[in-house]
Amino acid sequence: EVQLVESGGGLVQPGGSLRLSCAASGFTFSGYDMHWVRQPTGKGLEWVSTFRSAGDTFYSGSVKGRFTISRENAKSSLYLQMNSLRAGDTAVYYCARGDGGSGEDFDSWGQGTLVTVSS
Amino acid sequence: QSALTQPASVSGSPGQSITISCTGTSSDVGGYNYVSWYQQHPDKAPRLMIYDVSDRPSGVPDRFSGSKSGNTASLTISGLQAEDEADYYCSSYTSSSTFVFGTGTKVTVL
Numbered sequence: 001e002v003q004l005v006e007s008g009g010g011l012v013q014p015g016g017s018l019r020l021s022c023a024a025s026g027f028t029f030s031g032y033d034m035h036w037v038r039q040p041t042g043k044g045l046e047w048v049s050t051f052r053s054a055g056d057t058f059y060s061g062s063v064k065g066r067f068t069i070s071r072e073n074a075k076s077s078l079y080l081q082m083n084s085l086r087a088g089d090t091a092v093y094y095c096a097r098g099d100g101g102s103g104e105d106f107d108s109w110g111q112g113t114l115v116t117v118s119s
Numbered sequence: 120q121s122a123l124t125q126p127a128s129v130s131g132s133p134g135q136s137i138t139i140s141c142t143g144t145s146s147d148v149g150g151y152n153y154v155s156w157y158q159q160h161p162d163k164a165p166r167l168m169i170y171d172v173s174d175r176p177s178g179v180p181d182r183f184s185g186s187k188s189g190n191t192a193s194l195t196i197s198g199l200q201a202e203d204e205a206d207y208y209c210s211s212y213t214s215s216s217t218f219v220f221g222t223g224t225k226v227t228v229l
Contacts, residue, residue: 035218037165044122045157045165045208047218058216061120094164104212105155105170112164 009113022095033098141209149190153212
């Protein structure tokens, strides 16, 4: 069974930093693209970042230059380093798995971790 | 990248069919057969319901179907059931090698 478990969320002041983690199990982590998607309370989903199994990384314009995605295949873990945080970054952050084939979708999701940016 | 446009709400009675539209541009929906749909119940993580425009993952009821014409994709739920009441989001791969989600549609079963 595929499992994705996020951790590292919490309350941080504007301008601060936070590092999210996603522990994966139940599949061969190194063979899959992995993604971060966020959702402000009561609002819609927003794609944040992707780390391809081939090594490429991509970011949304709203986080580029502030967030860094990384992965550690030996530990089946995905990370999101978030710097220069703003109130607009407040959201539940989900870790999601790509479909592993030629498609471009998010076929498994974690339960999410809440990040609150506030003074 | 602007969010894909979805109707804010759609409703139907049990047993009826409803369709949710998802409108983008030639740089996303219209340019790739990489449209997917997600169901999200309150305080739950999203669930993949349709991928590659019209394919269903195992375990998703066949009353869920997807299609695309030009820059607009659609999700149809046939034989609407009470448990289908949820928020639905479309997503598309884009020409910038990024992803974009739709604005979301709240489905109400009357």
